[in-house]
Amino acid sequence: MPYDPETDFPEAWKLCKPFMLTDDHLLSIRNSMTRELLNGLGRDTHDRSSIPCYLSYVQHLPTGRERGRFLALEMWPTNCRIMLVKFGSEKDIYMSSKCVIVPHTIAASRGTTLFNFLAQNIAVFVREKKVEKDNLPMGIAFAFALNKLSLDVGILVSWTKGYGAQGAVGKNVVQLLRNALDEYKDISINLNSIINIAAGSLMALSWSQTNCKMGLIIGTVTNAAYVEQSVECEMYEGDASVPLMIINTEWNNFGSNGHLDFIRTEFDKIVDAESNNPGKRYYEKCISTLYLGELVRLIIVRLMNMGVIFREHNLDYMGIQWKMEMKSIMAIDSDPPDVYVKAQEVMDKFRMRNCQERDLATLRFICQTVSTRSAKLVAAGVACLINRMNYANISIAVDGGIYRLYPRYQEVLNKHAAALINPDLKFEITIAQDSPGVGAAIVAGLASSLNFRHLSKS
Template identity: 25%
Template sequence: MSDVQGLDNLSPGLLDELRALEQQFEVTPAKLKQISHQFEEELKDGLAKDGTNISMNVTWVLGFPTGDERGSFLTMDLGGTNLRVCWTTLKGQDAETEVIQEKYFLPTELKTGSADALWDFITNSLAEFIRSQRLGGTREEPLPLGFTFSYPAIQEYIDHGKLQTWTKGFDIDGMEGEDVASQLREAMDKRDLPVKLVALINDTVGAMIASAYNDRETIVGAIFGTGCNAAYMDHVGSIGKLKTDLPPDTPMAINCEYGAFDNARKVLPLTKYDEAIDRDSPRPGEQAFEKMSAGLYLGEIFRLILCDLQERGLIFKGQDVSKLREPYLLDTGFLSSMEDDPFAATRSNFEETLNIQITWEELQLSHRLAEVIAERGARLCTCGISAICRMKSITSGHVAADGSVANKHPKFKARWAQAMGEVLRWPEDRKDDPIIITSAEDGSGVGAAVIAAMTLERIEKGDTAGVRQR
């Protein structure tokens, strides 16, 4: 139901359009369960064999941290907007981790440019950080690096990663199908940087390990932000496609890469706006689930609906809508502010961002559309997590969530919890939810450092399983 009152005062034409949109974007409890069950089947397929929708990538992160990991590490995170470089000092779970960081804005043209341009940007930023922080490092004793690479990659070793496909708007030639870890090493060698790549890490795995460093109830790491994904801990014996001499009960972190769920379009309730986003994306037909639920796309869905209504003469009559025509101008923060701020702030946002003087009726409509889109996204985001929980018989614990949607949208967590209860059939009279979202806001810093520490500790003990020998 709407949190916005007085919608019945909308003009009949707009009210009819709104009710039709509400119906298109509704995800009923029955539909949620259907999607979650299909999700579970695709998760199992990904564990059994290669080449499936959900790739279920092994990571060679063997088990959860003890909480005693210590040391200082370079960490680096290539996100959709920024490159984040950190010097992270672990002092054990009972002491506060120190993180010194710098963010380097990623120019838009780099996302569709050349591989050389991207690596030059990354190594230049890394060199600048090392210099500004006076970190030192030598060829004999290089600085250990954990690199968070938040894109689908097949890992034959923990310090290796073959990019499967670009996501989040990236489309750089010369990288898909190649080992990005080797490309980074070559770029660092060219700059003569005193750095050794210890581990290539997915952001979901980083979120899970960062949380587990202090929280023993962590069950899943999840990203609800620009993209969507999850990681969890399985056993080697459950990964049919993995050929290894490790004992079957060895724990292994799995990076699901489930943004590609239902690329075959069997169960997802796609609207014409979802189809338009897919058609105009760099990879049509791929990442079907991500394009319906992730933060990169929610604002664009909202923009497309407004464009559609405007073109049919229902809203913004006589207004200059040239700004509204700009793809991806509206981010998820725009929608979040509409649910969080009073109407006056929303009116101001429309004026400043779109140069549109919005009427009271259009304001009410926009508020409700923001609710409809965000609610669908939150409900869909339960499907992958509930499928993991059912597959592994997990009945309680903490989902360590990173990402702007999870941690900044004012109503995401409540909507997510409601939908989880519907799918997993939690008692309606429960006092507490058995599975809850906790914040893991530094998986790319703390998580990457902890994984680097775990990896170096294993190597020192002579355990080189999943570590490339050099």
């Protein structure tokens, strides 16, 4: 018979109960996000909003008829990717890429060191592809917070976990990379644009699905970009005759104004205090894969200290901060009902062998509870944006392993987003087959055209 958590492991149930969000909780969060979104769009309220709604200066969606060769750089918290993208016949994209792992010593050094490292790898890549003299348009898809002032001016607001390159915050990322590339006299690249990762996902899917109006990132970071009406963007001082503007919400900091205090648990507060940016990015710390494993680990450690789970084992490995990863949570929850083979395999890695079935069932319950809350919180944000745009039927491009690889997460997110949107609206979340770098390549092509160039501020 399946376990009843409330009866069979009441101590775990009590600790996890604050993670169990009700429909009323989600409705309140969706409505708070809507108000913060409007504040972010407003000129007088922008600076105090926890959802800043940065302008992307991308005001045209792809037509699917874009052609040519373009370069792109994807910058994620864990790695970077350099890409050569060729748009051939309709629906045909050729892509060649090189993944670059940024050593911690470089990611945490000076900004000049980081961008010199990237430039060196770009130079090697374009030489290998024999396009070093072609002056191809190049765009950056950027996973860190940016304040855009034009298509090719993106001011770095902050780094996230793993990065801390000094001297880069407050500066134009495009110019930093241009300066580094200038050292390579044998190569010619037209670095002309930068967008955030979510907007890149939106643009990439829009090339093949014209009803794509939102890009969603759920991974080590979380963010969303969506299509807004230009007249609603009070911070925009450009050509008002172009009706659309892709907005980079940077919703990861939602909650900094207190809107998530009523659902934040004691474990959320511990994770925040132990993070490299305490007091910030509350929404992201309840959602992203970077933090979910640590939340699960903290609950397990508490229960082990209480003597109610894994009694025959010690905390030698489970007691190590950040030791529990998202892939372990997904593995634990991948077993069929009443089977705990994968769960035990994960525990083996923590030197906790031959665990009791009840303990493994408790472990699965904890993982499901924490990951379900994450999916519900994303659903509230997705519903906020769908209702805001008010399109009858849209596609949403999602990037991030948790949605791609975790069926339970998909089910929870879709179910609760559907319950929170206006009943006349429809949506479909599509796993992005083309990476955000493809979207950055599209924007680079648009930026290089005369029709698009005049829309940017100089």
